[in-house]
Amino acid sequence: MNSTLRQWTVTACGLLLTLLAPAAWGKGCIAPFVLPTEAALSSAANQTQDRGFLWKISKGGKHSYLYGTMHLGRLEWWSPGPRMLAAIHDSRVIALEMDLSNSATAAKLMQGMRLKEGDLRPAPELTARLRLQAQAECLDWEPLKGLKTEFQLSTVLVAAARRQQLESAFGVETMLTAFAHHQEKPVHALETVEEQLSALRASSQSELTDIVKSSLDDLESGAGTRVLLKLATAWAASDAATLQSYEKWCECVETPAERAMLKRVLDDRNQAIAARLDELHGKSAPVFGAVGALHMFGSEGLPALLKARGYTVETVY
Numbered sequence: 001m002n003s004t005l006r007q008w009t010v011t012a013c014g015l016l017l018t019l020l021a022p023a024a025w026g027k028g029c030i031a032p033f034v035l036p037t038e039a040a041l042s043s044a045a046n047q048t049q050d051r052g053f054l055w056k057i058s059k060g061g062k063h064s065y066l067y068g069t070m071h072l073g074r075l076e077w078w079s080p081g082p083r084m085l086a087a088i089h090d091s092r093v094i095a096l097e098m099d100l101s102n103s104a105t106a107a108k109l110m111q112g113m114r115l116k117e118g119d120l121r122p123a124p125e126l127t128a129r130l131r132l133q134a135q136a137e138c139l140d141w142e143p144l145k146g147l148k149t150e151f152q153l154s155t156v157l158v159a160a161a162r163r164q165q166l167e168s169a170f171g172v173e174t175m176l177t178a179f180a181h182h183q184e185k186p187v188h189a190l191e192t193v194e195e196q197l198s199a200l201r202a203s204s205q206s207e208l209t210d211i212v213k214s215s216l217d218d219l220e221s222g223a224g225t226r227v228l229l230k231l232a233t234a235w236a237a238s239d240a241a242t243l244q245s246y247e248k249w250c251e252c253v254e255t256p257a258e259r260a261m262l263k264r265v266l267d268d269r270n271q272a273i274a275a276r277l278d279e280l281h282g283k284s285a286p287v288f289g290a291v292g293a294l295h296m297f298g299s300e301g302l303p304a305l306l307k308a309r310g311y312t313v314e315t316v317y
């Protein structure tokens with residue numbers, strides 16, 4: 001793996017990683033992320049297993065690709081397998097949920113995560129519990145307290161996931177961004193910053209309270225990271241059955257607020273993403289469209305929505 005790809009391992013690793021700045025290191029703390037050595041990256045590049053989920057989609061005499069990603073990963077999962085690599089090479093354009101290598105997009109997203117006057121906030125006792133969880137992961141609360149509550153929770157969960165050897169720096173999007181820049185392929189965003197932020201925000205005070213309570217219960221019990229680990233390892237094994245049954249085992253659709261949030265984060269976003277993939281396919285095929293793997297399954301998943309738009313959808317793996 002050359003130095004350009006090695007550089008992008010860090011520079012395209014996502015905004016949440018920048019917030020994982022421990023106040024102090026002590027017993028029980030996870031060491032900060034360190035850029036892998038050239039030897040470690042070369043070893044990872046030699047893996048030959050395809051991971052995740054890949055479809056070939058065809059319409060109007062042209063073909064593109066649809067790929068289900070994982071936003072957290074491990075170094076040994078980071079390099080693409082042979083069928084994925086062939087699809088990347090075949091594509092003219094890489095399409096991601098958002099292009100965080102674009103400085104304007106990254107700045108806009110970071111600004112949108114900031115707490116503003118009038119934003120919903122949880123009760124003080126819930127904030128106190130959340131601060132304790134941040135401290136348990138050796139996170140500095142100062143940069144976190146200026147974020148909207150939803151992004152405070154996300155940051156703490158990402159930090160906790162590192163105890164399961166899951167890193168945001170090794171998410172699939174960082175690898176795809178690296179390859180796109182290395183091969184001088186354009187990167188297109190399938191969502192706007194405003195759309196993604198809107199989907200991730202609670203819609204009411206009662207929904208926020210419910211989400212914060214259940215998220216804190218999961219963080220305190222370790223259930224949150226256990227779900228992430230099961231999800232990530234199923235993705236790494238291309239285990240579609242486990243992802244298709246996600247709602248049966250995630251313990252994340254047990255209240256009206258959780259069901260509303262999941263619908264907003266997955267099904268509602270899929271409609272706009274499918275429309276933009278369709279438009280991009282018409283203009284720039286072959287396109288390599290990569291979206292979180294949970295967006296791929298069920299009657300409202302992207303393969304089903306693209307079939308409804310007239311695509312032939314073939315499973316590659």
